[in-house]
Amino acid sequence: MNNLLLDVKDLHASIEGKEILKGINLQVRPGEVHAIMGPNGSGKSTLSEVLAGDPAFTVTGGAVDFHGLDLLSLSPEDRSHEGLFLSFQYPVEIPGVSMVNFMRAALNAKRKYFGEEPMSAGDFLKLMRQKRAIVELDNKLASRSVNEGFSGGEKKRNEIFQMAVLEPRLSILDETDSGLDIDALRIVAGGVNKLRSDSNSTIVITHYQRLLDYIKPDFVHILYNGRIVMTGGPELALELEERGYDWIKEAN
Amino acid sequence: MDKELDKEPLGEKPGESQSRNNDQTGHPDDIIHEVTGSEYKYGFTSDIDTDIIPVGLDEDVIRLISAKKQEPEWLLEFRLKAYRKWLTMTMPTWAHLDIPPIDYQAISYFAAPKKKDGPKSMDDVDPELIKTFDKLGIPLEERAALTGMAVDAVMDSVSVKTTHREKLAELGIIFCSFSEAVRDYPDLVKKYLGTVVPPTDNYFAALNSAVFSDGSFVYIPKGVRCPMELSTYFRINAAGTGQFERTLIVADDDSYVSYLEGCTAPMRDENQLHAAIVEIIIENRAEVKYSTVQNWWAGDKDGKGGIYNFVTKRGLCRGDHSKLSWTQVETGSAITWKYPSTILKGESSVSEFYSVAVTNNYQQADTGTKMIHLGKNSRSTIVSKGISAGHSQNSYRGLVKVTPKATGCRNYTQCDSLLLSSTCGAHTFPYIDVLNDSSVIEHEATTSKISEDQIFYCNQRGISTEDAVALIVNGYAKEVMNKLPMEFAVEAQKLLAVTLEGSVG
Numbered sequence: 195m196n197n198l199l200l201d202v203k204d205l206h207a208s209i210e211g212k213e214i215l216k217g218i219n220l221q222v223r224p225g226e227v228h229a230i231m232g233p234n235g236s237g238k239s240t241l242s243e244v245l246a247g248d249p250a251f252t253v254t255g256g257a258v259d260f261h262g263l264d265l266l267s268l269s270p271e272d273r274s275h276e277g278l279f280l281s282f283q284y285p286v287e288i289p290g291v292s293m294v295n296f297m298r299a300a301l302n303a304k305r306k307y308f309g310e311e312p313m314s315a316g317d318f319l320k321l322m323r324q325k326r327a328i329v330e331l332d333n334k335l336a337s338r339s340v341n342e343g344f345s346g347g348e349k350k351r352n353e354i355f356q357m358a359v360l361e362p363r364l365s366i367l368d369e370t371d372s373g374l375d376i377d378a379l380r381i382v383a384g385g386v387n388k389l390r391s392d393s394n395s396t397i398v399i400t401h402y403q404r405l406l407d408y409i410k411p412d413f414v415h416i417l418y419n420g421r422i423v424m425t426g427g428p429e430l431a432l433e434l435e436e437r438g439y440d441w442i443k444e445a446n
Numbered sequence: 447m448d449k450e451l452d453k454e455p456l457g458e459k460p461g462e463s464q465s466r467n468n469d470q471t472g473h474p475d476d477i478i479h480e481v482t483g484s485e486y487k488y489g490f491t492s493d494i495d496t497d498i499i500p501v502g503l504d505e506d507v508i509r510l511i512s513a514k515k516q517e518p519e520w521l522l523e524f525r526l527k528a529y530r531k532w533l534t535m536t537m538p539t540w541a542h543l544d545i546p547p548i549d550y551q552a553i554s555y556f557a558a559p560k561k562k563d564g565p566k567s568m569d570d571v572d573p574e575l576i577k578t579f580d581k582l583g584i585p586l587e588e589r590a591a592l593t594g595m596a597v598d599a600v601m602d603s604v605s606v607k608t609t610h611r612e613k614l615a616e617l618g619i620i621f622c623s624f625s626e627a628v629r630d631y632p633d634l635v636k637k638y639l640g641t642v643v644p645p646t647d648n649y650f651a652a653l654n655s656a657v658f659s660d661g662s663f664v665y666i667p668k669g670v671r672c673p674m675e676l677s678t679y680f681r682i683n684a685a686g687t688g689q690f691e692r693t694l695i696v697a698d699d700d701s702y703v704s705y706l707e708g709c710t711a712p713m714r715d716e717n718q719l720h721a722a723i724v725e726i727i728i729e730n731r732a733e734v735k736y737s738t739v740q741n742w743w744a745g746d747k748d749g750k751g752g753i754y755n756f757v758t759k760r761g762l763c764r765g766d767h768s769k770l771s772w773t774q775v776e777t778g779s780a781i782t783w784k785y786p787s788t789i790l791k792g793e794s795s796v797s798e799f800y801s802v803a804v805t806n807n808y809q810q811a812d813t814g815t816k817m818i819h820l821g822k823n824s825r826s827t828i829v830s831k832g833i834s835a836g837h838s839q840n841s842y843r844g845l846v847k848v849t850p851k852a853t854g855c856r857n858y859t860q861c862d863s864l865l866l867s868s869t870c871g872a873h874t875f876p877y878i879d880v881l882n883d884s885s886v887i888e889h890e891a892t893t894s895k896i897s898e899d900q901i902f903y904c905n906q907r908g909i910s911t912e913d914a915v916a917l918i919v920n921g922y923a924k925e926v927m928n929k930l931p932m933e934f935a936v937e938a939q940k941l942l943a944v945t946l947e948g949s950v951g
Binding site: 246247248249250269270271273274275279280282285286288289290291292295296297299300301303304307339356360 | 894903905917924
């Protein structure tokens with residue numbers, strides 16, 4: 195066996211007949227942080243949603259191996275149980291469902307999947323308290339409805355909080371920095387860094403180098419027109435910051 | 447019982463929530479898991495020797511019912527008068543319902559489990575009956591009876607057994623079947639019967655007044671706070687019959703009672719008619735909480751069979767500072783026509799109506815309330831939550847009326863609809879009629895749909911679609927569910943999940 199957590203091979207996907215991903219290849223090893231950058235409309239969000247199993251997209255070709263599993267054959271909830279987490283670019287509001295109830299349902303669904311008993315109320319509350327601290331999430335937010343009335347920054351912190359609770363093997367952060375002021379960005383990035391380990395990996399999707407000052411990537415990929423057109427180290431992000439995307443577009 | 451007990455499984459104080467989770471009512475999330483995959487579990491029939499009269503309706507049938515129940519002459523007259531009025535009336539057609547023609551001559555108006563000369567103790571009750579109610583979660587034997595809740599069990603046309611009645615009698619509380627009340631407390635019954643819902647009130651009320659069979663009678667004397675929940679469990683068992691129950695609740699000055707009703711019926715291909723009347727009279731400073739979990743057989747997924755639930759429920763807040771709270775969770779019945787209403791006659795009287803109505807498949811519901819403000823400074827609150835799925839039609843219909851002399855009144859109405867499919871319908875028909883300047887009426891309404899984005903968000907966090915819908919629906923209905931007594935709230939949460947199973951996707 196190779197030592198890959200995620201192996202994306204020639205992945206094609208479309209929505210309403212329009213092909214968005216045109217052959218993505220990406221390999222992620224445990225402990226690595228990969229940044230995916232690229233201009234608007236290049237397919238960055240689509241890649242994250244297809245990996246998470248959003249039924250709005252149709253996979254038209256390719257394969258994805260996720261620590262030995264055929265990822266594309268799994269339901270979205272099983273992908274989650276197996277350790278794939280997507281921090282949404284636009285976290286949806288779910289009125290009437292408290293964050294506490296929501297996380298409890300999520301965590302216990304995962305435990306059930308692995309044949310474990312539901313977590314006791316006391317243990318769960320302890321866990322919530324502990325994980326909340328990672329992103330400095332207010333206690334009050336946890337008792338409110340999922341994302342309802344949260345500010346942009348609170349929503350993103352709430353995403354990282356959920357990530358902390360579910361302890362995924364692979365986290366995909368879809369433009370987690372968009373709409374964040376510098377303080378919120380620091381808190382969110384700090385949360386992500388605290389959760390980093392040798393065994394779990396992160397894919398950071400972003401437009402800007404700024405986030406990468408806080409979350410240091412091992413690799414930077416440039417996604418353009420549904421394909422990864424360039425891969426490099428952290429210096430590639432700096433070069434993009436300086437030169438913009440036009441030279442990429444011209445070269446492809 | 448802590449009426450305001452929050453049904454959220456987890457609060458902010460860990461100790462507190464732990465103790466909640468350890469009680470026998472179970473955890474709502476577990477319940478949702480438990481019921482995912484289950485179907486209407488009350489659809490069984492019981493093999494009980496039943497005395498059933500031939501189908502058809504005329505004055506002789508009414509005389510026969512009255513004779514079987516050994517009623518006094520005045521009550522027979524009451525019935526006959528109602529029947530003659532009914533003959534001149536036509537079925538109301540204003541509701542947003544498609545009601546197939548009903549052949550009133552094809553229904554049997556009286557069906558009673560046969561008994562040896564009036565069972566006095568449990569030994570005389572048909573074991574099959576006890577078994578039936580056990581299966582429904584309503585133990586009738588005193589030693590096994592639910593603690594903290596007295597139950598009147600009604601099967602088809604008669605009351606089978608009322609538990610805890612001796613204990614209640616010590617406080618002067620009367621809780622018995624309607625038939626017994628006619629026999630033992632004729633003056634009370636005569637004084638109040640038909641005073642809130644006159645026999646001429648509407649088509650189904652007239653029919654009920656003519657042929658009503660059994661139901662419950664409650665009288666709470668002055669100054670008494672009823673120490674336990676009173677509950678009537680209605681069960682239709684016999685085929686080809688209708689159920690026409692009659693409930694009368696009187697709360698005298700400064701008294702309090704919480705009353706619950708539950709209903710189930712076997713799964714049958716035919717439609718069965720249930721036309722009930724509930725009358726509630728509340729005197730000075732008295733309070734009545736009336737809760738319903740209605741789970742009549744709703745018909746199959748193609749809309750075959752099911753109960754027609756045509757019910758008139760009305761309370762009269764007669765005394766000053768009297769209070770009536772309606773809470774209903776309506777999940778069953780093929781067709782529901784039901785508007786629990788309050789006449790706020792007393793000064794500063796208060797009424798609330800909290801409703802969750804769920805329709806799935808081909809169910810139709812036209813339900814809501816009327817708040818009639820006659821007394822000065824009377825207040826009412828209406829919170830209605832409609833949930834429609836499948837091909838169902840779900841309507842809220844409400845009237846808030848404030849008369850010229852009823853100055854200083856307040857009403858707040860909140861009317862929400864949640865749609866779970868693109869083939870269902872949600873409709874709102876609010877009527878507001880205010881005839882003075884000093885009253886304040888507020889009306890808010892929302893319509894929402896569970897979005898695919900919400901479902902995918904839940905899925906991504908590991909929550910299955912069924913569980914996600916249950917979470918969202920229970921969250922949406924929480925405000926009403928929290929008003930139910932604890933035992934019912936858990937049952938009602940399960941019901942919501944079962945009723946909506948497979949409705950999103």
